[in-house]
Each structure stands twice: as C-alpha cells, then as structure tokens.
Amino acid sequence: MIGQILQSSSLLLLIALGGLVSERSGILNIGLEGFITVGAFVAIALRVSGVPPVAALALTALAGLLPALLFGLFALRWDANPFIVGLAINLLAAGVTPLMSEVFFGTRGSIRLSGGGGVGIWSVSVTAVVALAVVHAGLYRTLPGLRLRIAGEQPEWLRAHGAGVRRYQLLGLLVSGVTASIAGGLLSLRIGAYLPNVSAGRGWIALVIIYLGYRKPLGVGAAALFFGLVEAMAVRAQAVVAVPPTVLLALPYVVTVFAFVSYSAWRRLHQQEPR
C-alpha cells in the first residue's frame, strides 16, 4: 500500500515542483499539461530510435526547455498574457505531437516499445524525492532562489536594485519545463508506450497541488503525498467496498477539496486567536 501511495504521488510531485518554481517567480504555468505531453512523446521517440533510457531521459529534459522557451518568448519578451500562452502551449502540444507521430512513425495512435521502457518501478519516486530536495534547497538556500521568489512577490524591489525580473521568471519556466518533461518521459517509459492523452490531466492536478501545499516545496510534497494516499485508497476500495466504482473514482478529488477547505479554515481560526 505504501508503494502504491508513493507511485501515485511521485509523478504529481515532480510536475508540481517545477510548476511551483515558476509560480513563485510570478508566472503561473498553465502549460504543464503540454510540457508533459512533449516529454512523453520525446522519451518514447528516443527509445524507439535506440537511445538508452538514461540518455533518453536526459535528452527529454532538454526537450522540455523548448516549450518553456516558447512560453517565455511570448509571455516575457512579447508580453502576451501568461494564461493564454499556457493554454496555447497545451493546444499546440496536443496538435503537434500527433503530427510528429504521423510523420516519424506513421501513426497518430500509440507508439509502443515491445520490451518496455527500461526504467524501474521506483524511478519516478527516486526522481521526485531528488527534485524535492533540489527545489527546496534551490529556492531557500541560494541567491538565485531568493531573487526568483522576490521576482514573484516584490518585482519592483528587484528592479530597483538593478536585477532583472524576467530572467528569473524565465528560469522558473525553464525549471518547470524540465521537471514536467522528465515527468512525461518517466510516465511514458514506465508504461512502455506513448499514447494520445497520456498526460491525463496531471498538469492541472499539479497546479492544484501547488496551492494545496501553500506554495512551499515541503507543503507541495505533503499535498502530493496526501493526494496519492487518497487515490491509492480509492483504488483499493474498488476491491473491498460495495460501492459502485464510478463513485469511488471521484473520491480523491472530493476528499482533497474537503481536506483543503478544512485545513484552510482551521489555519485561519488558529491565526486569529489572540496571543
């Protein structure tokens, strides 16, 4: 059961951590879903071409920089609305990957690896834990991390002291591009295939997890773990509880929202108590 919880939460944690870095820089990356799709496709395309798993993941991480740079080009250089750019990235990824799939592999459907993706069961969890440590240390123990957070909260201060805001926002986008792309790559390699719709809304859930975790790495880790716990319980409940499976499928979302509202209310009450 613990393994199930870690499996359920790690991928979301990995995506959410990158999204968190971008969010803390002042750009909410709505395009995570598209980044995942790109990563999933690139990883499988590389493996089909004979690239070993680790090298495929490394190149997939680099591939994640491309949509992030595109995002930055529109949102930071050309001042397009970041929400619209994020949505456009999602649409673009959903449209371009089938086109690339058709051109390179002759199919718009699934691309399968006959022997599996070559990554182990724990690859996602290990990567997510490493990413959590790196993001936490990066945001709170380094000067660029401090400036990135200031870019999101007091950009005028940063500008007044001669440091560019947008370079840190671009850094945030690039980090989110790398993590979401690696997450997409790990997802497809673990499945052993690229499939249409492979991201399955994980980019959106990751955005929710960022706020459930109060925009802090450890909080995001706890929120992802909680979501994974409830999801694993819902999966197990299908086998042991006499409730229609379709009802149980909604459980993770209902419980997570309920928990979030309860925790927010408790926290607000706690803060209002006189000292």
Place this chain on the structure above:
Amino acid sequence: MRYTDVPRYDDGMKTFTAVVFAVLLACMSATSLVAAGRPEPAPPAGSYRIGVFVPGVVDGSPTYEMLVRGVRQGAQEHSNVTVTVVEGGFNQSTWEESLTSMAASRRYDLIVTSNPSMPQLAEAVAAVVPDVQFLIMDGHLTGNERIHTILFNQREQAFLSGYFAGLVTTSGMPGANNRRRIGLLAGQEYPIMNEVILVGYREGAHRVDPQIAVDFRVLGNWFDAGQAQEIAADMMTLGSDVILTIAGGGNQGVVSAARERGTYVLWYDDTGYDEAPGIVVGSSLVRQDNATYHATVAAIRGEIPWGTATILGVADDAVGFDLEHPEFLAAVPPHLVGEMEAILHELRTGQVTLEMPIPGQ
C-alpha cells in the same frame, strides 16, 4: 503584486503576437487535415456511396481498423461502390452533429459505423435526414426501417476470456500464484460491461472452479495508462495473476504492470499477443472485419433486412479465441490449449449455450 510589472500591449505587438499564434494554430490544423484523411475522387454517376463514420480515430483502434477493412473489402468486389472514411474524434458529444452533417451532405447512400451508442444517435439523425441508411456494428436497435444493427454475443466472448483466465490461475504456469483470483479492468462502467461482459467473465471462470474470485475495477476513462498501471498493480498485490483488460489506451498500463510483476494479461476483441509476447497470453476475438464485410456486401446487393437486429456468436464464426498464434502456443501449456479447443467446440455445437442479453431490456 504579481503580474503588475507586465507592461501594456501596443497595437503592433498585438498584431505580431496574433500572427505568430495564427502560424501555430495552422500547424495544429495540419494535424486535423491528416486526421481527416485524403480526399477521394468524386464517385461516378449511378454509384453506391458508402460513408464509414468512425466514432474515434482508426489508427490504434483494432475495432475500427476491422470496421474499415471489412467495408473496403466488400466495396472492392463491386466497381460502382465508393467508400469514404470520416473520423468523429474522441469527443463523444460531437458525434451526433458529425453524423448529422455526414448524412445531410447527400453524399452517402449508406453510413456504416460501430459503437454501442451509435444506434440511438443514428435513430435521431434518421428522424431529420431522409433517404440515408445506417448499418451499425456492435449495437442493437429494432424497428427503424432505415437502420440495421449487428451485435456480437459478448457474453460468449467474455465467457471464453473468463474460462481461459480460470485455467491460467489454477495452472502451474510460471506467473500463476496459488490464489484463485483473476481480474477485469474496464475503462468505464456501461450496461454491456456490467450486465454482459462481467457476468460472462465470471461464468467462464466459475466453470473451471466456482471458488475463483473476480476482482472487477474501473479506470474511469479510456486513455489513462498511468492510472491503469497503478490499478493493475493493486489488483496483482491482492492476488490476481491474470487480468482481462478492456480499457482502451489504459491496456498498455496493465501490460506494463504485468511485465514488472511477472503476471499475465488477456486481450479483448483482437489478437494482442504481439503487444507483449509472454505477457499477453490470451485473446478472445470479435471478427468484426468478417461480419462487416458480409453485411456490406448484403447492403450493396439490397439484401439487408432493414429494421431488424442480428446477433452473431461463436457458432457464426463471429466470436472466438485466437488459439493459433505462435506466441500463444509458446506461452501456454498444450493441455490448456486443448481445454480451450474443447470449450469452443461445445459453444459451436450448442452443448453450451449462452444467450446474449439485450442491454437495457
């Protein structure tokens, strides 16, 4: 305070941004053009024009590949028949509109499609668009003089899958454990799944051993292979050593979980042994290409009994189990192959009868 440092657009920049987005959208449109297939030449005068409406996309869907193949085979035997394939995409809410447009275009005498939800949609379209006839595979409807449906006996098909799963879980095959437990993962719950497939699967397993437990789970969609992998892993943790997967794109997740844990997967509707040799060890079949071919030829010849519904099963050679694939023969002990041949013979000769219940009736 966030986002307040973003300066206002100027008109030139707006125009530039709009142009760049237009180029990006044009790239996406190219995908749609690929999806729509290549335009076919105008049919000759007096021809019989068949449109195949695919509620989804053809690529990656064996069911729809068989549908298109069956229609094309039937049409090839007649010089005056044209076939155009139209893909409706994955958004089910747009299918009725797409089907209506197709029927109202006056470019088709017959529309062939396949999906349990299509009879109701076709009936709605037939009420507002005259003349066009509908041949619907894998659906059931009677009483509409412009619609003929062909339903496959999925109780027999699921029975075969369940029987084989029962044989595997009670066998000494390397991936089988000592627990008598098998799994069924469905993409979603729907009447045929709950009332026919699950029932038939359980009947088949219990014919081998009434003590076999069936772990039934639902993915909630037809594409999330990652979630399917996690559900399948949980089923295996609880003791299922063989899982029948009917979850569309989610099937790949079940295969992946079985590969990691050394258990088995059963395929449904088409031969799946090449998907993962040694892991996919059984495939129950619906020979939709054969059935569609025969129905298309009958429609061209004017021999379809419109307004009626047909149910085809093992005895009609429309439902079966692939016992001949080399990967199957390599993975499965000969005595289990013999058991499957025997049960198929009993279904074919009527020694075992499994009537297909009509969903919702």
